[in-house]
Amino acid sequence: MNLSLFDDDDFAAIGPVPLVPGSTGSTLLRGFALSRVAPLLAALDAIVQAAPLRHMATPGGLRMSVAMSNCGQLGWVTDTRGYRYVRQDPDGSAPWPPMPPVFLELAREAAAAAGYPGFMPDACLLNRYVPGARMALHQDKDECDFTAPIVSVSLGLPATFLFGGALRADRAARIVLLHGDVVVWGGPDRLRYHGVAPLKDGQHAVLGAQRINLTFRKAA
DNA sequence: AAGTTCCC
DNA sequence: AGTT
Numbered sequence: 001m002n003l004s005l006f007d008d009d010d011f012a013a014i015g016p017v018p019l020v021p022g023s024t025g026s027t028l029l030r031g032f033a034l035s036r037v038a039p040l041l042a043a044l045d046a047i048v049q050a051a052p053l054r055h056m057a058t059p060g061g062l063r064m065s066v067a068m069s070n071c072g073q074l075g076w077v078t079d080t081r082g083y084r085y086v087r088q089d090p091d092g093s094a095p096w097p098p099m100p101p102v103f104l105e106l107a108r109e110a111a112a113a114a115g116y117p118g119f120m121p122d123a124c125l126l127n128r129y130v131p132g133a134r135m136a137l138h139q140d141k142d143e144c145d146f147t148a149p150i151v152s153v154s155l156g157l158p159a160t161f162l163f164g165g166a167l168r169a170d171r172a173a174r175i176v177l178l179h180g181d182v183v184v185w186g187g188p189d190r191l192r193y194h195g196v197a198p199l200k201d202g203q204h205a206v207l208g209a210q211r212i213n214l215t216f217r218k219a220a
Numbered sequence: 221a222a223g224t225t226c227c228c
Numbered sequence: 229a230g231t232t
Contacts, residue, residue, distance in 0.1 A: 056222095058221065058222065058223070058232090059221050059222095059231070059232040060221075060223075060229095060230065060231060060232080061230075061231085062223055062230095063223090064222070064223080065223075066222085076222095078221080078222070080232080081232075082221065082232050083221060083222075083232085134223080135222060135223095136222055136223060136224070137222080137224095138221080138222040139222090140222090142221095195222075221231090221232055
């Protein structure tokens with residue numbers, strides 16, 4: 001008999017928890033990246049100096065509110081011709097900066113902690129959200145191999161992550177993601193629709209008025 | 221096809 | 229509205 005006034009639910013979870021009830025393939029690793037924020041941000045600075053964040057256009061011709069860049073062998077881009085992975089930065093005609101070891105190790109360890117050992121990402125998409133920026137519900141389906149998971153790292157201002165189902169019309173769960181959180185989804189959840197609600201105004205102690213998201217994929 | 225918004 |  002437990003006579004405590006509190007039970008385990010009153011405390012922050014330690015370790016992996018399902019991102020949403022009933023999903024077997026998706027995991028929230030709260031604060032998983034916290035101990036590595038400083039080296040992550042140092043590496044990020046070097047990447048965006050070589051491959052600046054930019055607002056890409058969608059096939060419909062509209063400018064995305066999120067500013068993006070990439071590192072790794074392949075980078076995700078969009079323009080009026082469509083979505084694809086490319087080896088070179090179209091804004092610089094040079095290869096994307098290499099994926100820093102601190103990025104790769106974080107992604108691999110997070111994937112393993114979520115039940116996906118052996119993850120070998122070849123692409124990392126960098127997303128910068130300022131207040132008001134958002135990402136509409138979409139599927140990650142430009143990759144060749146859907147057996148590899150997606151690993152998403154949140155830094156800076158909190159964001160509301162929208163995690164839907166296999167159909168665009170499926171109701172999306174809303175999960176607040178904080179500085180240092182890592183989300184992994186794969187397996188039966190690999191193609192679930194997801195997005196980000198408009199970023200709320202705020203100031204983060206480390207990153208100021210922005211959120212940076214790192215998304216690791218196996219694209220080839 | 222990664223901007224869906226707004227209105228009833 | 230314009231549209232891979």
